[in-house]
């Protein structure tokens with residue numbers, strides 16, 4: 001039941017730090033709080049969450065002037081809660097999502113949705129059975145640059161697409177994500193390419209390394225390069241990572257580009273656009289180009305709200321998270337074994353043919 | 359004043375005219391003759407350059423005033439012509455690719471180093487302004503050590519018609535040999551690293567009946583962990599497409615050269631393109647570097663070893679296209695250069 005002003009009430013489910021990143025506080029709350037169709041209603045977490053987590057959740061709730069509950073089912077049953085923003089650790093996520101789905105509440109879920117096939121499949125099954133919207137926050141596909149490329153491809157402007165070349169290298173940050181930037185950021189360009197082309201990846205070759213942030217965690221890759229073979233012999237390469245290029249003119253956004261090549265034309269898309277370039281006596285090179293387009297996470301939330309209200313059908317769900325996860329898992333094997341890895345299945349469950357590149 | 363250097367040009371087609379122009383601009387250099395199996399083309403080129411023509415390479419090599427040759431013939435002829443030139447004791451600037459297989463490249467490099475002769479592979483892009491500024495920026499340490507290189511040179515202009523020898527993989531070696539070596543060599547030069555393997559993806563866009571891939575994406579893995587994605591294309595659309603893209607991520611910074619970085623943009627009735635640049639400048643520098651190496655003033659800017667390495671990368675790329683797998687340079691028969699032999703070349707200079 002929405003608030004009297006017609007806004008949907010949002011339950012913030014945990015402020016967990018996932019691999020050192022506090023997305024609920026830094027990413028989701030700013031967008032959810034400003035959204036004209038939403039209103040923050042409460043903060044909650046599972047009673048079994050660690051004490052420090054409860055303490056952190058409580059502090060964040062107080063800062064936002066919201067009530068905090070450790071009785072998750074009661075919080076989910078609260079009629080002022082219409083939708084949920086899930087940001088709990090991966091180990092608890094499938095179970096938490098099961099409870100949200102059981103309460104019949106649509107949810108936005110932090111990315112990556114899950115780290116394993118088992119969790120991803122469990123999530124997909126529960127939300128399908130419950131018939132609730134479960135949208136992983138893979139917002140890059142909603143970036144206006146990606147959106148316009150998708151519209152152009154779907155409108156036939158470049159004919160039949162046959163190749164994509166993409167870079168997704170974020171500039172800055174103190175360290176690489178402990179589970180690797182391939183798992184952290186890789187899903188964005190993979191998901192965007194799937195969204196633009198409407199094709200599935202069939203096999204992967206990849207290289208992967210820790211070049212910038214060092215450390216002794218071999219999983220914490222900070223730059224990977226993937227070569228993908230998609231349906232219909234479409235090929236793609238993607239570089240993905242995080243580099244300490246803090247003086248980048250695009251700021252933290254770094255290099256996020258896609259070139260889409262087709263039988264009748266070529267699209268060159270840059271997520272740093274639209275930008276204005278600013279130079280002054282005291283200005284630094286860093287962020288001399290300022291993006292002034294729509295925020296992609298906000299666009300994802302718009303779509304989420306429209307789906308909750310029933311005016312749009314979700315175009316993004318656990319199956320998309322699963323598809324991106326398959327590519328990432330295959331890329332890890334490809335790197336470790338220095339070979340091309342065929343994905344175990346297509347979205348419809350059929351097995352993949354041999355590498356179409358040969 | 360240094361001695362005049364006599365140069366002969368073998369093959370007088372498209373690229374020979376660039377070399378002849380470069381030669382004409384160099385002081386202390388004389389074009390002493392040209393050879394072509396096609397009398398019409400050979401004679402026309404000889405007339406244009408004010409020099410002699412013959413249809414016989416042996417005859418040309420017997421002329422006393424030939425110090426070195428620039429070979430501008432189709433790729434499959436390079437190995438045999440190169441061996442004749444080595445046997446005649448002449449220096450060589452060999453158009454790319456050095457040869458169309460690794461074993462032939464090995465023996466060509468040995469033939470020249472054994473005789474202390476200059477063998478330079480014509481990887482022209484190293485002499486172009488854009489190739490040099492990227493190399494200079496990397497070598498100055500401004501972006502740290504390169505860990506990812508993206509280099510794309512894309513066009514939509516397929517070779518004229520089905521008679522073009524380039525379309526025949528038996529003559530050109532395939533597109534990885536023919537143009538792939540440009541980007542493979544350049545990225546490797548920028549990386550300053552030893553390539554280990556190539557994973558190639560290709561498309562036949564202009565016609566399904568092509569025997570070569572008109573579009574190529576070549577992923578090179580280097581010993582230090584650096585990765586390069588090198589694209590070369592004659593299969594993009596529109597046909598007037600001319601696109602070059604450079605991006606290098608280093609350990610401490612990055613550099614990028616957007617497609618329109620080099621020239622003004624022309625918005626015309628027929629579409630949008632860049633104003634033409636000076637395509638001759640790279641050839642001028644390349645020929646000058648070769649002449650300077652012949653004179654013993656400098657080491658060859660591009661060595662026979664560099665050419666041999668590109669041939670190995672191309673062979674790995676072509677094998678990858680056939681198998682769909684990542685192919686190591688070792689598996690196509692490439693061995694690391696013999697340091698003693700390379701030293702011999704420098705001493706000879």
Ligand SMILES: NC(=O)c1ccc[n+]([C@@H]2O[C@H](COP(=O)([O-])OP(=O)(O)OC[C@H]3O[C@@H](n4cnc5c(N)ncnc54)[C@H](O)[C@@H]3O)[C@@H](O)[C@H]2O)c1
Nearest residue numbers: 369370371372373394395396430431432433435453454482
């Ligand atoms: N560096 C560059 O940027 C660049 C550009 C274009 C071509 N190339 C290379 O230059 C070479 C020539 O290419 P092109 O485009 O000028 O080709 P082309 O077909 O225009 O010219 C080749 C010429 O060689 C002659 N020829 C063939 N076999 C011969 C033989 N056995 N002896 C003497 N002459 C012979 C032909 O009659 C023809 O005139 C190729 O190896 C190519 O890969 C390099």
